[in-house]
Amino acid sequence: MRLALNVANAAQLRAALKRFRSNIVIYYWKIAADNLIVVNDGRRRLSYASGTSVVVRPSPGKAANAASQKAAKEENMIVLKWISIALLALIGLGAAAFAWLIATRPDLSEFENYYARPAQSAVTVRFFGTSSMLFSDGETNIMIDGWFTRPSTLAMAFGKVDPDIAAIESGLARLGNSSVAALIPGHSHLDHAMDVAEVAKRTGAMLIGSQSTANIGRGGGLPEQQIKIVEDGETLRFGDFAVTMIENRHFVFPNDAFKEADPFIREPLTPPVPAYAYREGKTYSILIEHPGGSALVHASAGFKEDALRDVDVDVVYLGVGFLASQTAEYQEAYWGEVPTATRAEGVYVIHWDSFSQPIADIGDRPAAPNRLWNDLFGMRAGASVDYALNKAKASGIDAALLPMWEAVDAFTVAAPPREAAQ
Ligand SMILES: [Zn+2]
Secondary structure (H helix, E strand, O other): OEEEOOOOOHHHHHHHHHOOOOOOOOOEEEEEEOOEEEEEOOOEEEEEEOOOEEEEEEOOOHHHHHHHHHHHHHHHHHHHHHHHHHHHHHHHHHHHHHHHHHHOOOOOHHHHHHEOOOOOOOOEEEEOOOOOEEEEOOOOEEEEOOOOOOOOHHHHHHOOEOOOHHHHHHHHHHOOOOOOOEEEOOOOOHHHHOOHHHHHHHHOOEEEEOHHHHHHHHHOOOOHHHEEEOOOOOEEEEOOEEEEEEEEOOOOOOOHHHOOOOOOOOOOOOOOEOHHHOOOOOEEEEEEEEOOEEEEEEOOOOOOOOOOOOOOOOEEEEEOOOHHHOOHHHHHHHHHHHHHOOOOOEEEEEOOOOOOOOHHHOOOOOOOOOHHHHHHOOOOHHHHHHHHHHHHHHHOOEEEEOOEOOEEEOOOOOOOOHHHOO
16 A cells, blocks of 8 residues: 655644544554654554655554553553543532532622511511412411422432421411411412422411412322312402412523423322422412402512403512513513503512522521522522612502511501612
8 A cells, every 4th residue: 555645744744644534543653764754553554754655564563562552541541630630620610619609699788778667557468488478367367389498409409309397387387377278379380389288288278279289289198178279360268368360471581491391290299309390380470359458479570461451459569580681671561561550559579589598597588599599590689679679669659578577568568768768
């Protein structure tokens, strides 16, 4: 075999051999003489005379091959060692960054002046994070979501989650261990509905919601007579409260990674299960009417056009989590379809706070989401709350944040004095 090559040095040889990569594997090469280059590809010995032609000769034998392969192996080991060191360093940096993201949270103390003041009226609401709340007129209690378990970010991302009985029982004790007439999750995602079976069992509440919500109750061992699947627009009465479930739309994530292929929980769901097993089900705006006033709990920052056209309320409990990650057009449409459409006189801003901070560790203010949720996953609590407060001000209506556990007016937003606000 003769190959016409014109090579004078190693660099030229490499370039020339590139043309034959498909059938020549180079294990070693050297310049054997001033004008002769020898290449051994493991099977054959190739000699290249500079400036002339190339002659392919039989291999010089096993010994030479073994020596060249050993040299190549040693070279590979050195390369592998450096790749390993670089990879370990990257993993270490990644772990440190992840730890920092889940251990730190933005400072939201700028909103301190916006928290609602203690209740003045007969119908109260006690907020206990995200969109979990207890409405009460002193006779009848209605609970929204009832979520006390806050799984760690790691468990939510990679593991399985399970209702935290200790957190549920101490949370219910903090709310006075009162009996609850109805337990109503806004939809069936974990942060609204994962505790419903345990909470309903302990409070005697009727669990209200979609087929998916019912399946969380069933999987958790809640008897069928304590589960009520509702129709769109259906009104249920509990004492002086009338509750109407209006089907609406969940927040639309700009990033499709959060999209569920099947949004329904089709079988009884028995924990522990992965966090994503708590699928959306149907999403509701919950209209709560009472002789003392009216409210709409709209926990997820999504909307269906005109869904709330015929609804008129005193106060909207407006979910804003992730809202700042959406477009300005989306935000404006959301405001138009919820507080504006319902002619609300006040807005309580909800569902902007942490999913993972253990509830026992949270003080009298909701916990800010950690940086993983806030910055990386796009909750953007500060910017989302800011949007709602500014928009309320521009619309001439009151807005406030809800303190943890404390009873505040359910149907009027006890907005802090304007001069105290920034
Ligand atoms: Zn959700």
